[in-house]
Amino acid sequence: MRTVGTTIDRVDGVKKVTGQAKYVDDIRMSRMLYAQVKRSPYAHAKILSIDTSEAEKLPGVKSVITGDYYKKRGGLYLEDKNFLAVGTAKYRGEAVAAVAAETLDIAKAAVELIKVEYEELPAVTNPVEGMKPDAPLIHPDLGTYKVAPIFHPVPGTNISHHYKLRKGDVDKGFAEADYVAEHIFYIPHVQHVPIEPHVAVAQYEADGKLTVWASCQSPFAVRQALATSFDIPLNKVRVISPYVGGGFGSKAGTTLEGIVIPLSMLNCGRPVKMTYTREEEFEDAYVRQGVYATLKTGVRKSDGKILAQKIEYVWDGGAYTEYGVNIVKAAGIACPGPYDIDNIWCDSYCVYTNHPVGGPYRGFGMCEIHFAIEQNLDMIAHEIGMSEVDIRRVNGLRAGGATATGQILEDCGYQDCLETVVKELEYDKPCEQVAPNLIRAKGIAGGWKSPSQPTDVASAAIIRMNEDGTFMLMTSGQDIGQGSDTVLTQIAAEVLDIDPSKITIRTGDTDHTPYEWQTVASRTTYCAGNAVKLAAEDAKNEILELAQIKFGCSKRDLELKDGYVVHKIHKDKKVPLSTFALGLTLPDASGIHGPLIGKGSFVVPNNVGYDQETGQSPKPVAFWTVGVNGAEVEVNTDTGEIRVLKMISCFDPGKVINPALYEAQVEGAMVQALGTAIFEELMLKDGRILNRNFVDYKIPTADDMPELTVRVAEHEEPTGPYGARGIGEPVMVPGAPAIANAVANAIGCRFFRMPIRADDVLKALKEKKAQEA
Known part of the structure; x- marks a missing residue:
């Protein structure tokens, strides 16, 4: 029964649409x-x-x-x-x-x-100022803090991590270039605004057992952090994460759990609950970090080849950067975008400020840096008289190309994605003035992302057969809306050749579901999917081991088919899988094996840590997901209003497991990117958030939806389950710069910060007119 590559209904769909799904805030206890x-x-x-x-x-x-x-x-x-x-x-x-x-x-x-x-x-409200030697210190004891060895705080400063990447000879590259440009961009903070705010319940029992019910993406990471913080053995900490109403990274770490736990310890046996208001969600949950991006680029005019690039990213990490330091590292590894450049110098800094805590947000730093990377590329193309498509054709990665860290990509669909978007968007058609005050134009942008995770992180899965031949699948990859429960079920069903409805998945209970590092980094389909595939294959092998005794033939002559074990040649010889659920009863009434359980453990193969001084490694990450987005906009030159008419995405997901879920992920990503491009900004003044509600903080509504087109260019990932790689975050990355490039093409004005609001457009047009006068 073929399930991988086909659309099936979400396995959690009925419970969610009927309101039967229970979230943490639904918990009521004595x-x-x-x-x-x-x-x-x-x-x-x-x-x-x-x-x-x-x-x-x-x-x-x-x-x-x-x-x-x-x-x-x-x-x-x-x-x-x-x-x-x-x-x-x-x-x-x-x-x-x-x-x-x-x-x-x-x-x-x-x-x-x-x-x-x-x-x-005195407060630090600008990371560039915060790096200066005379800036007020927010963490004077930074040098005494415990830190993972791949991160490098600078004691006596506000720099909590400095990532360095050095590839080739940048000075030589600039010397050989006949055109050099330098541009500076600023990307402000935004909020995740998940539909469900943060909520947690903690109960401490007399025997020292602590149970935490939390709306979180990563139960095992939360368990580890809480056990360390409160000096409790892991076997005494249980984290349960039921249904999660959206996260986008905001629920990857710990927030209010550390508040309710000590209160529960003081009230032994009594559960303590806390739920954030929407205003608290804006102010006290993670926010996406702001960043200043400076790109100096040397180009050969004859063909547009980038010969050298010097990059600096200065990140506004907020008051605590316990998670944010990893975003800064991820940005450094991916610093030039999906382009094959021989000579690169990058410094990526995480800086403490007196702003809300910066943390993971969909794209993990990639959306922010690509707003700079992709506009910078368009500007250079225009300045040397080249098309923005051709400069990407020349510099975009191909199979066999090298990343900034020196990793060779054997499979890379960037060029296919570029050509697909150019064709679908009819990019060769020029700007169009549809009315005296309305101009339409198009823009494109590339993007990429890898899983920013330690090289040795693991995933595990267990699958057991029930007495009737149905299965229970246990994993801790959390479904936070992306559809992972369904995809993991499909992978198991594909291996066992059964209808997915015969599998029930359970996740998110550290006492009962097996280990999963985190549900972040667009790694669940890849990492948890591989573990599930291995567990299902283990169960399949156990079934066939028993079946060869039952059939009296070698297991190589048997196969699983639609809920049965079937002889490959004598098709009429078959027995239901349930025959082997509890092992096998022999003719003399003795039994062998016992209950059938499959297990799988997965760790990314052949990853190698990077050099701390150069950032170089032959394989620092599991994979790279690459692609291109396009946008068509209409700009009203009287009001400054921007309407996004069309958005097109083409990415290389390796292999699409569930087409409908893939399309939903991409459409959601494009709309979320639209929000950051023209609406969203956490407005801060002297450390105070001025718009911590949905009245003042605008996100896209149904009225803002453009026409959305989703395409794929599948180049199978050799190490992925059925060739799949992660896509949940990467597909958002080029959305905002594609819109920004379209706006620039429409009115001839470039915007060096997001969001691009109506007032910004009118101001830019006024300045342009003054310059032309």
């Missing part, structure tokens, strides 16, 4: 307590005193804690984070005290009774 927090009103301030006495007296209040209750820092890559502020509050909205009470209203009232005295400190 004797539950409710948590609320007191937050700092300052971007940067010394905490002089906290008076909790009045709050503690309020009837119904069970516990009140401050950062002094538990001072140990935590963090996934760099242990720099306290769950409650210790000593200083480092961003506006940081939690400085927490309350557990019998009701939510009592908890809110108690927070109002907490009195905090502060001494306001």
Whole structure:
């Protein structure tokens, strides 16, 4: 039964559309307590005193804690984070005290009774300024923090990581170039705005067992971080992640879990729950980091070949960068985009600021840097008299080409994707003035992404047969809306040759589902998919081992077919899979084997760590997903309004497992990219968020939807399950720069920051007119 490459309905679809799916906020438990927090009103301030006495007296209040209750820092890559502020509050909205009470209203009232005295400190609100030697230090003790060996904080500064990449001879490349351009771009913070805000429940039991129900993408990573932070053995920490209402990276690490856990410890046996409001989601969950991108590029005019590139990325990491340092590394590895350039010099810096905490966001730094990379490429093409398509044909990666780290790509669909988008968008047709005040134009952009994960991260899966020949599949790859539950089910069904409806998948319980590093990096189909495939193959082999005894022939003569074991030659000889669910009963009534269980473990093959001084490695990442997006826009020169009429995407996913889910992923990515291109920005002033609600923070609505076209250029990934590689994040990467390039082609004005709003367009047109006068 063929399932891979076909569309089947989502396995979680019925429960989600009928409202039967249960999320963390749906949890109601006996004797539950409710948590609320007191937050700092300052971007940067010394905490002089906290008076909790009045709050503690309020009837119904069970516990009140401050950062002094538990001072140990935590963090996934760099242990720099306290769950409650210790000593200083480092961003506006940081939690400085927490309350557990019998009701939510009592908890809110108690927070109002907490009195905090502060001494306001100078704030760092610009990462470029924050790098300077005389900048106020946000983490004076940075040099003492525990950090993973691949990250390099600079003690005595606000630089929490400096990634270096050096390839070839940049000076020689610039000397040989006959055209050199330098451009600077700024990409601001944005918020993830998942439909479900962060929520967690913690229950600490008398035997020392801690159970946390959390809306999180990565239960095992959260378990590890919490166990380390609170000095609890892993066997005593259970993290359960039920249905997750969207994440986009915001739920990859720890947030409010570290607040409810100490409160639960003080109230043994009683669950403590906290749910973020939408305003708290904007301010106190991860945000996408801002970045200043500087690209100096040397080109040979005769053919547009890029001979050298010097790149600097300065990232606004926010008050804590325990996760953000990895984004900065990922940006460095991918620094030039999907282009084959011999000479590259890149410095990527993660800088502390007194802004909200920066963390993973769909694209993991790639959307941000490609806004610069792809506009820079268009500008160079125009300046040397070359088409933006041809400059990508010349420099775009091909099979056998080399990445910035020196990795040779044996399979690469970039050029196929480029030609597909150019054709589908009818890119050769010029700009069109459809009315005196309306101009239509098109733009293209390339993009790529790899899984930014340690080289040795693992995935595991278990599949067991029920007595009737159906199966239970257990993994910890989390379905956060992308459809992984369905895809993993399809992979198992393909191996076992059964209808996918005969498999029930269970995920997200660290006590009962097997290990998965994280559901991030567009790695679930690839890593968890490989583990599931191996587990199903293990089960299949066990079935055939038993079947050869049952049939009295070699297992090479048998196959699994539509829920049966069938003799390959004598097709009438077949038995249902259920025959082997509990092993096999022999003619003398004795039994062998017992219950049938398959297991699979997977680690990325042949990955090699990179050199810390040069960033070079023959294979630092599992794969690269490459592609091209195109956009057609209409610009109103009277009002400045931009309408995106069409968006086209063509990527190389290796192998599409479920076409409908692939199309949904790509369409969602294009619309999300549209939002960042012309709507979304977390507006910050002196560390204060000015638009922390959906009234002021705009995201695309149904009225903004363009015509969406999805195409693929499949070049199978040799190490992927059935040739698949990850696509959830990469397909968003070129969306915003494609729109920006289209706008520039329409009005002849270039925008060096996103989003491009109507006011920006009108201002640019006014300046252009003044220059032409």
